[in-house]
Amino acid sequence: MPDPMKIRATLQGDVADIRVLMAHPMETGLRKQGGKVVPAHYIQTITAQLNGRTVFSADISQAISRNPVFAFKVKGAKAGDKVVITWKDNEGQSRTDETTVQGGS
Amino acid sequence: MQMNRRTLLQAGAALGAALLVPMRALAAWNKAAFEAKSEADAMRALGMGSPAESKDIEIRAPEIAENGAVVPIEITSNIPGTTSISVFIEKNPFPYTGTFEFPSGTMPYVHLRAKLGETTPVRVVVAASGKFYTTAKEVKVTIGGCGG
Amino acid sequence: MRLAFAGTLAAAAALLASCATTHRGNAEAVAMMKRDFHAEGIATMDRLDQDAVQAECTKYFNDPPADKANELQKAQMATIKWPADGKLLGDWKAGEKIAQNGRGMTWHDKGGVGGSCYNCHQIGPAESSFGTVGPSLYQFGKLRGHGPDMQRYVYGKIFNAKAYNACSTMPRFGHVGALTEHQIKDLTALLLDPASPVNQ
Amino acid sequence: MRHALVLGIAAAVAAGAPWLPAAAQNPDPTAAEFDKFREIMEQDNPAELFEAKGAELWKTPRGPNHVSLEQCDLGLGPGVVKGAYVQLPRYFADAGRVMDAEARIVHCMVHQQGFNFEDLAKKPFSSADRTPDPVLLVTYVAGQSRGMKMAVPQDRPEERAAYEIGDQIFHYRAGSYDFACASCHGIDGARIRTQPLPNFTSKAHAMAASQGWPGYRMTGGVMHTLQWRLNDCFRQQRFPEPGYTSEALSALITYLTVNANGQVYRGPGIKR
Numbered sequence: 006m007p008d009p010m011k012i013r014a015t016l017q018g019d020v021a022d023i024r025v026l027m028a029h030p031m032e033t034g035l036r037k038q039g040g041k042v043v044p045a046h047y048i049q050t051i052t053a054q055l056n057g058r059t060v061f062s063a064d065i066s067q068a069i070s071r072n073p074v075f076a077f078k079v080k081g082a083k084a085g086d087k088v089v090i091t092w093k094d095n096e097g098q099s100r101t102d103e104t105t106v107q108g109g110s
Numbered sequence: 111m112q113m114n115r116r117t118l119l120q121a122g123a124a125l126g127a128a129l130l131v132p133m134r135a136l137a138a139w140n141k142a143a144f145e146a147k148s149e150a151d152a153m154r155a156l157g158m159g160s161p162a163e164s165k166d167i168e169i170r171a172p173e174i175a176e177n178g179a180v181v182p183i184e185i186t187s188n189i190p191g192t193t194s195i196s197v198f199i200e201k202n203p204f205p206y207t208g209t210f211e212f213p214s215g216t217m218p219y220v221h222l223r224a225k226l227g228e229t230t231p232v233r234v235v236v237a238a239s240g241k242f243y244t245t246a247k248e249v250k251v252t253i254g255g256c257g258g
Numbered sequence: 259m260r261l262a263f264a265g266t267l268a269a270a271a272a273l274l275a276s277c278a279t280t281h282r283g284n285a286e287a288v289a290m291m292k293r294d295f296h297a298e299g300i301a302t303m304d305r306l307d308q309d310a311v312q313a314e315c316t317k318y319f320n321d322p323p324a325d326k327a328n329e330l331q332k333a334q335m336a337t338i339k340w341p342a343d344g345k346l347l348g349d350w351k352a353g354e355k356i357a358q359n360g361r362g363m364t365w366h367d368k369g370g371v372g373g374s375c376y377n378c379h380q381i382g383p384a385e386s387s388f389g390t391v392g393p394s395l396y397q398f399g400k401l402r403g404h405g406p407d408m409q410r411y412v413y414g415k416i417f418n419a420k421a422y423n424a425c426s427t428m429p430r431f432g433h434v435g436a437l438t439e440h441q442i443k444d445l446t447a448l449l450l451d452p453a454s455p456v457n458q
Numbered sequence: 459m460r461h462a463l464v465l466g467i468a469a470a471v472a473a474g475a476p477w478l479p480a481a482a483q484n485p486d487p488t489a490a491e492f493d494k495f496r497e498i499m500e501q502d503n504p505a506e507l508f509e510a511k512g513a514e515l516w517k518t519p520r521g522p523n524h525v526s527l528e529q530c531d532l533g534l535g536p537g538v539v540k541g542a543y544v545q546l547p548r549y550f551a552d553a554g555r556v557m558d559a560e561a562r563i564v565h566c567m568v569h570q571q572g573f574n575f576e577d578l579a580k581k582p583f584s585s586a587d588r589t590p591d592p593v594l595l596v597t598y599v600a601g602q603s604r605g606m607k608m609a610v611p612q613d614r615p616e617e618r619a620a621y622e623i624g625d626q627i628f629h630y631r632a633g634s635y636d637f638a639c640a641s642c643h644g645i646d647g648a649r650i651r652t653q654p655l656p657n658f659t660s661k662a663h664a665m666a667a668s669q670g671w672p673g674y675r676m677t678g679g680v681m682h683t684l685q686w687r688l689n690d691c692f693r694q695q696r697f698p699e700p701g702y703t704s705e706a707l708s709a710l711i712t713y714l715t716v717n718a719n720g721q722v723y724r725g726p727g728i729k730r
Contacts, residue, residue, distance in 0.1 A: 011506050020217065028507045030586065030679075033225070035203065038586065049139045060216045064139050065208035068199055068225050070180045071679030072504035076221035077210070174652070176492040177676035177730045182499060221502075252387035252652055286619075287626035287709075294706035295692075298699035305633045305698055312631040316638065319629065363634040363696045377650050389650045390486075391642060420636075429635035436634065 010102040014088045015109040021082035022109075023053065023061075025075050025090055027100075033067040047095055048073060054089045055079055055106075084108040143206045149198045149233060152206035156196065161235050161242035164189060169234055169247040178226045178251035185220050191239035192218035200246075201230035226251050284316065299365035315425035327424040335421040337433050338414050346409040346446050350456075353448030356441050357381055363436055371436045373416075373445055378428075381448065382455045391427060395449055400457040404450040412446045486647070489654040496728075505597060505674040505726035508589060508681040512598025515591060521571025530566035532559070532599065543603035544723050547712045549616040556620040558711040560685045561703035563595045579702040583689070584680035596683045597672045597726050604725030608668060610715045617712065620705075624713025627706060628658070633696035639710075641695075653730060664717035670727030677730065684711055 008028035015022050027048065034045025045067055053061040060079045086106040093099040146152035153161075170184040185195050195218065196209040202225070210220045218236070226232075226249055233246040288306070297303050311330055314322050322330070359372020375381055378391035402408055415422055417432030431437040437445070448454050516539070519526050532542035533550070547558040553565055567573045584593055612618050631638040642650060643658045656666030672683040688707055692700050700707050 008507060008511065011510065024221075024502050026502060026504055026507055028504075036586075043586075059213060061213075062211045063208055063220075064144075066144050066204055066206060068202050068204065068207045070223040070225055070676075072507060072674075074221070074223050074502045074504065076502065077212075078217040078219050080215050080217060172491055172495045174488055174491050176495070176652075179679065180499070180676040182495055184498075221498075250386075282626075284626035284630060287623045287630060287706075290623060290706045290709065291627060291630070291700075294701045294704035295698045296701060298693075301633075301693075301696065301698045303698050305696065308630075308632050312636055315636075316629060316631045364693050365699065387651045389648065391645065391648045391650065391655070427637075427641050429637075434634050 007098055007100040010090060010092075010100065012088060012090055012102055012104040014082075014086075014104055014106040016082060016084055016106055017109055019081055019083070021055065021079045021086065021088070021106045023077055023079060023088060025053075027073045027075075027092055029071070029073060029092070029094065031067060031069055031071045031073060045095060048092045049095050051075070051090065051092045053077070053091075054087075055082060056086050057089075082106050140206075144204060146206060147204065149200050149205040152198060152204075153235065156206070156209075158196075158235055158237075158242045161244035164236070164243035164245055167234055167236055167243060167245040169232060169245065171232055171247055171249050173248075174250040174252060175226060178228070180223050181226050181232075181249055181251075182221070182223050183232060185234050187218035187236045187238070187243075189218075189236055189238040189243055192236055193239075194237045195220055196235040196237070197222070197224070198233040198235070199224060199226055199230055200233060201228050202226065205233075282317070300363070300367065301365050311420050311424060318425075320425035322424060330424040331421055334418050334424070334430070334433070335414075337430075338417045338421060339432065339439070340410075340413070341439050341443065346413045346443060347451060348440060348443030348445075348447045350444070350447040350451045350454035352441075353444035353446070353454075354382060356437070356445055357448055358385070363434075373431060373437060373441070374429075375445070383458070384455065396456060398456055399450040399452065399454070404452060404457075409446060409450060412449050413442055416442045416445055486649065486654065488652050489649065492652075492654075499728045500724070503674055503726065503728045504679070505672070505681060505728060506601075508594055508597045508672075508674070509601040509726055510598075511589075512594035512596070512601075515594050516598055521567065521573045523570065523572035525571055527563070527566055527570065527595070530563070530570060532562055539599055539602045541603055541606055543600045544606045544608050545611060547617075547620065547708050547715065548611045549614045549620075555705050556616055556708050556712060558684065558703070558708045559599055560592055560596050560683050561708050563599065564592050564703050567592065567595075582702045583686045584678075584682055586678060586680065589681055593672065593681050593683055593686075597681055600672050600723075600726050603723055606723055608665070608715060608718045608721050608723055610712065610719055612716055620709040620712040621716050623706075624709040624711070627710050628713055635696045637695045637697075639691065639695070658714055658717065661717060664714070665721040667714035668718050668723060670724075670729055673727040673729035675729045681726075682729070 010028070011026040013024045029048050030046055031048065032043050032046040034042065036043045047067040048065060048069070051063040051065065052059055061077045084106055087103060088106060089101060089103040091099060091101040140155060143152045143155035146155055166188040168186040168188070171181060175181045183197070187195060192212060194209050194211045197207040198205045199207050207224055212218050229248070229250045231246040231248050233244060236243045291306055295303065295306060308316065311334065314326060314330060356373045357375035359370070360374040360377055361367050362371025376385055376388045378389040380388040380394040380396050383396060416437070418430040419426040419428035420430055429436065432442055449456055451457070516527050529536045532539060533545055533548045534542050543559055546562065547556050549556050550562065557565060564575065564578055567578060568575050578592060582590055582592065584590065612621060628639040631641070640659065642655050645655070646657045646660065648655050656663040658664060658667050671687060672681060675682050685703060685707060688710060689700060
């Protein structure tokens with residue numbers, strides 16, 4: 006079971022600043038350990054929903070850093086809106102976490 | 111055989127892109143693009159043709175990266191109608207790094223962190239109203255500490 | 259701003275001067291390290307034992323009295339093994355590789371030892387990732403000449419930096435057997451050979 | 459004009475200018491570029507992922523004795539975690555020695571949970587596929603002092619002795635290359651390759667020894683503590699290996715942290 010994400014969603018005016026940390030090795034398949042190649046293992050797709058509507062999606066490669074960090078901004082959000090983020094990796098593992106938009110400055 | 115398959119893939123990708131640009135370009139994780147060993151091949155697999163140079167794309171990334179394993183990159187598109195931002199790290203073994211999609215209501219902005227194997231241009235291609243625009247920024251990768 | 263510059267320098271100098279007369283014992287610390295450290299890989303426990311240079315430089319915060327410094331330098335000078343063939347300049351290209359290599363003498367290092375030169379010095383113009391613990395050596399030969407005396411100085415300095423400055427931060431690469439005669443010749447060439455990029 | 463300003467700042471930094479804000483302090487253009495992005499990196503720091511795991515671990519009954527660490531005394535009384543990290547190292551009567559955070563947590567794991575010290579000390583540092591429990595716990599505990607001022611005690615004679623011994627270890631030149639900690643970290647404004655070297659003998663830079671540790675290290679993408687940092691420093695120093703959580707390391711950490719008392723600790727950080 007993959008470790009949970011850390012999601013922060015803060016309102017700035019009516020824009021939700023959404024920042025996410027994901028626990029994932031993002032193995033390139035090029036790294037060697039003890040003389041053996043560590044197989045590629047990396048997140049391929051990410052989707053984010055705000056109150057059930059897709060607001061962000063990404064297809065990514067193994068060149069994204071280990072323990073990935075992403076941030077994006079969604080207009081028309083309000084405090085209490087539900088943010089759900091899902092990632093899927095090349096080994097078929099996935100993880101979904103959620104948070105609510107926090108009122109900010 | 112190889113040629114045919116490749117041509118077919120390209121055609122498929124181009125067709126897909128042409129049909130879906132306003133809605134969702136990311137129909138499926140584009141294996142051909144991600145496995146391409148050059149930026150040009152990857153862009154071809156993504157059906158981007160030759161994007162026009164644009165000054166309306168901002169890339170914020172360090173001139174010299176403290177560590178090539180984690181290079182922060184922030185991209186903002188000021189092109190009206192932006193639907194996606196794609197990133198290519200030219201000198202990486204597989205340059206195509208990803209595409210970020212923005213349905214209407216999401217600002218054309220993304221922060222990501224990427225691995226850079228060596229000093230390289232980071233190229234961004236923006237899709238806006240069915241057209242492609244590009245700009246690039248060079249990031250230097252150096253030896254950091256004691257090297258031992 | 260200029261005034262502040264002069265003022266802070268004076269303060270720094272006063273601070274340094276006060277350190278020069280300070281020395282102290284460290285028996286407790288040494289005993290604790292000998293109890294709490296252990297040999298690892300090639301790093302045996304005798305590495306914690308100080309020789310005269312290490313002991314005196316620790317004691318005097320790297321600023322021993324002049325007569326003590328002279329005495330140490332004389333003894334260190336006597337350790338330098340000059341090449342039997344009398345030649346001090348090797349191949350600057352090989353020297354550049356040695357200067358780049360920061361490996362050697364740590365716990366699990368095996369094989370070749372590098373000079374770690376770029377860790378502390380600017381040297382060739384092509385390498386922008388250089389340290390500043392030591393002075394810049396860029397254009398060293400061009401600025402200071404490359405005659406026999408300079409060759410001898412550079413070779414000797416790399417072999418045993420403490421022969422010239424008792425408490426130099428620079429390791430004694432030849433004296434401790436980290437670099438070979440051949441490697442030191444190559445590094446000497448990197449700094450002095452008129453064809454070396456250092457002197458372009 | 460600009461040139462004069464840069465010179466002035468360089469000189470001020472060389473002399474350790476406490477009146478300048480941290481952001482204005484870096485005269486080295488490479489280091490200044492790193493500083494510019496440091497804030498962005500810190501804003502979203504994968505260290506938080508490890509902090510969260512450490513929090514779980516802290517309250518989970520574990521070890522042969524099947525108890526949690528909730529009764530572990532980090533110096534502020536059993537179970538008090540908030541603010542404990544910025545007041546370590548300190549003297550613990552039950553152990554008869556000064557202990558840094560990791561030494562103390564390992565002590566609790568051994569004496570309360572029943573873990574074997576030798577097992578914990580066998581591979582105490584993070585690798586690509588493994589983050590040892592003490593590392594997660596230290597990260598959690600450190601996070602519970604975020605935003606607080608360093609207040610490492612020097613009330614007891616044992617704590618003052620630890621500072622003095624740490625000072626001596628810091629200046630002790632030995633090993634194949636004649637290095638002391640002070641060789642690289644006792645000078646102002648220098649760097650190794652492109653990596654700036656804080657001068658830990660200067661009050662102005664002292665916080666650099668605590669700030670950012672425990673830290674998420676970009677190289678390898680792993681979490682490391684001060685115990686690891688000092689271990690690897692001694693490796694680079696060409697010394698033998700210091701014992702994990704040994705008194706010598708606690709003494710050195712005491713020396714490095716006391717000098718920063720009064721400055722604000724920002725929590726687990728991010729490192730090159």
